[in-house]
Amino acid sequence: MDISPHLARADWMSLLAQADPAELAQAMNAFAPPADTSWLRPAQTGLYMLRGRVGGAGPQFNFGEITVTRCSVQAGGHIGHAWVRGSNTRHAELAALADAMLQDDGYSTQLTLHVIEPLRRSLDRRRDDASRKAAASKVEFFTVVRGE
Structure with missing residues (x-):
């Protein structure tokens, strides 16, 4: 099955964001970033509001907040972005760098x-x-019927 490059990118971005930071760092050690790498948005940590719907279709409500770290990098003519749960700036940087490098055929x-x-x-x-x-x-759980 042939998938769109946009779907493939969404898949790897999701995987990079959910990856264990130590495993991602170890895997990326073998790859040096391109020489022309520049940080467009250094890693920043902030809060996002999570919203939900009752029953999936009801009125929206604020569920709570989550800490998220985001980062953007330009490497080899490609721009990589990352949003990771938590405040691990290195995780966001590595995920953004991997996103940019994955877009490069080389x-x-x-x-x-x-x-x-x-x-x-x-x-x-x-x-x-x-x-x-x-x-x-x-x-x-089960129910015992009495007296019938």
């Missing part, structure tokens, strides 16, 4: 092979572990 194949796929496997493993942990604590 880096994309190697980055996909050595950064994106290992991070995807790690995220899948963490999700499976969380799912197994939740399933282990599942409680089945």
